[in-house]
Amino acid sequence: MDEEIRAVLAEHAKLPVGISAIGDEDDLFQAGMTSHASVNVMLALEDAFDVEFPEHMLRKSTFESVVAIRAALEELTSARAG
Amino acid sequence: MGVDVGTTPLAHRASKIGRDVAGPASDDVDRLARFPFEAVAALRGERMLSALVPAELGGQGATLGETAQAVTALGRYCASTAMVYAMHLMQLACLVRHGRSENLRTYLRQLTEDQLLLASATTEVGVGGDVRTSICAVERLDGRFRLRKEAPVISYGEETDAVLATARRDPDSPPSDQVLVLCRAPGLELEPVGDWNTLGFRGTCSLGFVLTAEGSEDEILDDPFGDISTETMLPVSHVLWGSVWLGIAAAAVSRAKRYVQGEARKRPGTTPPAAIRLAELATTHQQMAELVSGAINRYESIAHDPQALSALGFAVHMNNVKVATSRLVVDIVGAAMVICGMAGYREDSPYSMGRLLRDAHGAALMVNNDRILANNSQLLLVSREEDE
Numbered sequence: 001m002d003e004e005i006r007a008v009l010a011e012h013a014k015l016p017v018g019i020s021a022i023g024d025e026d027d028l029f030q031a032g033m034t035s036h037a038s039v040n041v042m043l044a045l046e047d048a049f050d051v052e053f054p055e056h057m058l059r060k061s062t063f064e065s066v067v068a069i070r071a072a073l074e075e076l077t078s079a080r081a082g
Numbered sequence: 083m084g085v086d087v088g089t090t091p092l093a094h095r096a097s098k099i100g101r102d103v104a105g106p107a108s109d110d111v112d113r114l115a116r117f118p119f120e121a122v123a124a125l126r127g128e129r130m131l132s133a134l135v136p137a138e139l140g141g142q143g144a145t146l147g148e149t150a151q152a153v154t155a156l157g158r159y160c161a162s163t164a165m166v167y168a169m170h171l172m173q174l175a176c177l178v179r180h181g182r183s184e185n186l187r188t189y190l191r192q193l194t195e196d197q198l199l200l201a202s203a204t205t206e207v208g209v210g211g212d213v214r215t216s217i218c219a220v221e222r223l224d225g226r227f228r229l230r231k232e233a234p235v236i237s238y239g240e241e242t243d244a245v246l247a248t249a250r251r252d253p254d255s256p257p258s259d260q261v262l263v264l265c266r267a268p269g270l271e272l273e274p275v276g277d278w279n280t281l282g283f284r285g286t287c288s289l290g291f292v293l294t295a296e297g298s299e300d301e302i303l304d305d306p307f308g309d310i311s312t313e314t315m316l317p318v319s320h321v322l323w324g325s326v327w328l329g330i331a332a333a334a335v336s337r338a339k340r341y342v343q344g345e346a347r348k349r350p351g352t353t354p355p356a357a358i359r360l361a362e363l364a365t366t367h368q369q370m371a372e373l374v375s376g377a378i379n380r381y382e383s384i385a386h387d388p389q390a391l392s393a394l395g396f397a398v399h400m401n402n403v404k405v406a407t408s409r410l411v412v413d414i415v416g417a418a419m420v421i422c423g424m425a426g427y428r429e430d431s432p433y434s435m436g437r438l439l440r441d442a443h444g445a446a447l448m449v450n451n452d453r454i455l456a457n458n459s460q461l462l463l464v465s466r467e468e469d470e
Binding site for chain 1: 215256258308394395463464465
């Protein structure tokens with residue numbers, strides 16, 4: 001899952017550094033992701049993982065790090081499996 | 083039945099200042115495009131510059147709603163004065179909520195004691211109006227900071243005691259990783275650039291400046307500017323701007339009402355032709371007032387919850403309030419002028435709409451509605467229905 005998340009970030013987060021320089025827990029907004037870019041990340045994640053983020057997840061903290069994104073996606077995909 | 087402008091002590095004091103000081107000076111302020119010195123001195127005299135400072139730091143601990151009513155009350159008499167007060171309160175709200183260092187707490191006490199005025203430097207030459215991007219950066223050395231910023235606008239920069247400025251966190255930070263810095267005497271220098279000669283809000287004296295500042299490192303606010311913007315600056319700005327415009331609208335409606343009532347008195351038994359327009363105007367005015375009070379309630383109900391404040395849906399809602407109220411104020415003043423006819427068109431009658439109309443047209447431009455709509459159009463791409 002992390003590989004795919006990182007692929008989405010590499011394409012859409014528009015970070016000034018390469019995605020490989022970003023640790024799993026690093027703050028993506030501090031690393032230079034704008035709120036504009038974060039919306040594109042959301043859209044691309046929804047497409048890549050075939051999920052839809054519900055309203056309560058549509059906030060900055062859901063997308064602030066690779067770890068946070070993974071947690072949100074796991075919650076959504078496990079809800080689907082269950 | 084007018085729209086209630088509020089009955090809080092703060093709004094009462096604002097009304098009195100509006101009637102006795104800001105209103106009488108407003109034509110001169112407008113004609114000369116000068117700062118409303120006497121009205122701001124009166125706000126200081128009533129200790130209103132510390133309205134939002136918590137009681138434990140010596141302030142009045144007023145709510146956003148109470149200050150919004152005060153802003154509207156001033157806006158009925160002088161929109162420039164109301165705008166200066168509103169912009170000061172926006173900065174103060176950021177400082178109160180996000181300035182946690184001992185130094186910043188001490189500064190809030192000093193602000194309260196000396197009734198200091200705050201201004202804002204969020205835009206920057208070269209960023210195209212995008213306040214979430216900075217070129218300049220804070221340089222830190224031995225517990226001190228230095229900053230140089232080319233600001234295309236700092237409203238009342240020549241009169242302010244301090245400026246809250248955005249900048250990149252440090253010289254290596256990306257443009258969106260911003261902090262908010264309190265820049266104040268003795269380390270603050272503001273060199274004016276250009277002049278200020280606009281259609282409306284002429285008393286805000288929003289010149290460009292080259293800002294240079296140095297100070298203690300703990301006068302950089304603790305939270306990232308992104309959070310400050312989302313949780314406080316944007317929602318509070320939209321509420322208080324809306325409140326200024328509501329004051330302009332209220333003044334226009336009041337003139338239209340007096341005009342129609344004067345016509346009615348001349349011919350009792352015959353309803354003046356403009357009366358139906360006045361009835362129409364009252365519905366628009368009420369819509370606008372409800373939008374502003376709805377935004378205040380929405381903000382105050384979640385103000386304690388940073389997660390709720392950072393929800394995209396909340397941002398869309400507050401953006402809508404700005405766009406809608408800035409359009410309504412133009413509609414309302416325009417309709418009020420038609421009601422008053424030539425008496426409203428004249429510059430020398432008690433029903434003159436000239437200044438109100440010029441001020442009203444500023445509303446859509448200060449943080450341009452097109453920019454806000456572009457932002458919303460993107461947020462709506464991921465908007466969902468509210469959760470169950």
